[in-house]
Amino acid sequence: MKREFRTLLAEKNRKDLPKVLLAASECAPLSKTGGLGDVVGALPKALQPLGVETRVITPYHRCIKEKYASQVEHLFYIYVDLGWRHEYAGLEKLVVDGVTVYLVDSEFFFGDSIYRGGLAEGEQYCFFTRAVLDALPLLDFAPDIIQCNDWHTSMIPFLARTQYPGGMQEKIKYLLTIHNIAFQGRFDFSFVQDLLGVDPKYYTPEVLELYGCADFMKAGIAFADKISTVSPTYAEEIKTPEYSDCLGQILSDRSADLSGILNGIDTEVFNPAKDQHIAAHYTSRSYATGKAKCKRALQKRLGLPQKKDVPIISMVTRMTEQKGFDLILEALDSILERENCQFVLLGSGDSRYETAMLYKALRYYGHVSVTIGYDDALSHQIYAGSDFLLMPSRFEPCGLSQLIAMRYGCLPIVRVTGGLKDTVIPWQCETGEGNGFAFRDYNAQEMEECVYDVLDVYSDPAAMDKLVRNAMEADFSFERSAEKYVRLYISMLEKKASGRKK
Ligand code: ADP
Numbered sequence: 164m165k166r167e168f169r170t171l172l173a174e175k176n177r178k179d180l181p182k183v184l185l186a187a188s189e190c191a192p193l194s195k196t197g198g199l200g201d202v203v204g205a206l207p208k209a210l211q212p213l214g215v216e217t218r219v220i221t222p223y224h225r226c227i228k229e230k231y232a233s234q235v236e237h238l239f240y241i242y243v244d245l246g247w248r249h250e251y252a253g254l255e256k257l258v259v260d261g262v263t264v265y266l267v268d269s270e271f272f273f274g275d276s277i278y279r280g281g282l283a284e285g286e287q288y289c290f291f292t293r294a295v296l297d298a299l300p301l302l303d304f305a306p307d308i309i310q311c312n313d314w315h316t317s318m319i320p321f322l323a324r325t326q327y328p329g330g331m332q333e334k335i336k337y338l339l340t341i342h343n344i345a346f347q348g349r350f351d352f353s354f355v356q357d358l359l360g361v362d363p364k365y366y367t368p369e370v371l372e373l374y375g376c377a378d379f380m381k382a383g384i385a386f387a388d389k390i391s392t393v394s395p396t397y398a399e400e401i402k403t404p405e406y407s408d409c410l411g412q413i414l415s416d417r418s419a420d421l422s423g424i425l426n427g428i429d430t431e432v433f434n435p436a437k438d439q440h441i442a443a444h445y446t447s448r449s450y451a452t453g454k455a456k457c458k459r460a461l462q463k464r465l466g467l468p469q470k471k472d473v474p475i476i477s478m479v480t481r482m483t484e485q486k487g488f489d490l491i492l493e494a495l496d497s498i499l500e501r502e503n504c505q506f507v508l509l510g511s512g513d514s515r516y517e518t519a520m521l522y523k524a525l526r527y528y529g530h531v532s533v534t535i536g537y538d539d540a541l542s543h544q545i546y547a548g549s550d551f552l553l554m555p556s557r558f559e560p561c562g563l564s565q566l567i568a569m570r571y572g573c574l575p576i577v578r579v580t581g582g583l584k585d586t587v588i589p590w591q592c593e594t595g596e597g598n599g600f601a602f603r604d605y606n607a608q609e610m611e612e613c614v615y616d617v618l619d620v621y622s623d624p625a626a627m628d629k630l631v632r633n634a635m636e637a638d639f640s641f642e643r644s645a646e647k648y649v650r651l652y653i654s655m656l657e658k659k660a661s662g663r664k665k
């Protein structure tokens with residue numbers, strides 16, 4: 164911890180440090196579909212040693228019920244008004260790894276999937292938003308700040324300030340963290356008005372309206388006291404038309420309140436020296452034997468030839484356009500026909516990509532393995548057993564997969580965008596610097612050339628050794644980011660901080 168920061172904490176009486184409630188649709192290890200869940204799980208753990216009490220409120224999804232029901236304490240229940248309906252919302256409490264998590268229970272809204280899609284998902288999270296706001300005064304915790312995450316919780320500041328005059332909800336400070344601006348929660352205004360009783364005077368281009376829809380993310384940006392996103396580069400990108408998905412102007416208007424704080428990973432969960440999912444343990448000082456065993460075990464599990472010297476290039480990802488699947492589909496044949504390598508994919512998403520990739524696995528039997536689905540253990544085995552992780556993203560707010568990969572000595576090959584730009588330092592053989600590889604334009608040929616360069620480096624053991632050590636020794640723990648969040652929280656409680664709409 165830097166001395167200057169230690170002084171700041173010491174100056175604050177411990178009881179003056181902000182209390183923070185994180186509101187989120189998912190929270191690892193309870194529920195997770197991607198990076199958002201990882202961050203919501205890791206941030207409170209990293210904040211606690213700094214004296215910032217942080218709790219989480221999240222839906223009581225069935226996947227949580229199945230595993231943790233016996234450890235959950237029932238606190239109380241309320242009835243939440245949602246349009247003409249009067250819906251039960253149970254409030255349960257669970258302590259996981261020392262972090263208190265409040266769970267909003269509703270068999271009706273959180274019975275099956277975390278995200279139901281379409282209007283059903285809108286309903287799920289309108290319910291959650293209302294339940295959070297109505298339950299707040301009854302909780303055994305009075306937060307100074309609520310940190311909302313993405314559109315699923317971004318209506319919280321808007322409703323707090325427009326529908327709870329004089330209540331504690333109105334007085335709390337709100338931070339909106341944007342994990343991915345491509346998902347904004349756009350619905351017909353009549354739907355939103357019906358469910359949340361929104362006054363039509365807010366359905367304007369300054370607040371809620373965007374291209375004839377009510378946009379939840381926009382309302383959050385307009386009403387939060389501060390806005391953060393998950394990497395410095397993405398904080399700049401989302402102010403531009405190319406990356407902002409129509410919210411660039413409002414974000415530029417709020418530029419003074421917008422910051423980018425790089426995500427980190429939970430280095431206990433992702434630790435090749437202790438990981439229970441992998442075939443052998445290893446560290447940056449002694450990785451060769453352990454990583455070789457993990458590679459063999461991965462090849463065996465996936466039915467690939469167990470060849471030590473054939474490089475494995477992997478992907479662990481949602482299968483969407485964002486993640487660069489158009490480039491993969493265009494370039495994979497040429498790569499596999501020219502190079503002797505193995506390609507491993509674990510993911511799920513758009514059916515057009517799933518089908519196309521399954522076809523590649525058939526066509527390049529023995530060279531390509533495709534697993535459709537979500538499998539935490541296999542993901543760890545892939546990071547540990549692979550040589551390279553490919554992330555040719557069209558855009559990437561932060562990206563956690565490349566950070567996890569580096570921790571396991573699996574070198575990232577990325578497109579220079581967002582958090583990938585902020586975390587992957589391209590290899591420079593002259594200086595021995597770098598922890599991965601990068602290409603600039605969203606273009607299949609550039610990606611292909613980059614992969615060929617990477618495979619040349621693979622045949623140079625000294626270069627590979629330096630790269631693997633650089634990657635494994637890089638510090639991507641959440642501690643660094645936690646310090647930046649504490650500074651941001653403290654600034655929010657200073658009187659002059661608020662630049663939000665009234
Ligand atoms: P995003 O949040 O955009 O999906 P990130 O790189 O930020 O991407 O985070 C992805 C996280 O989800 C990583 O922890 C990655 O290992 C995990 N993940 C993605 N797809 C799968 C999958 N199919 N099975 C297991 N873990 C996955």
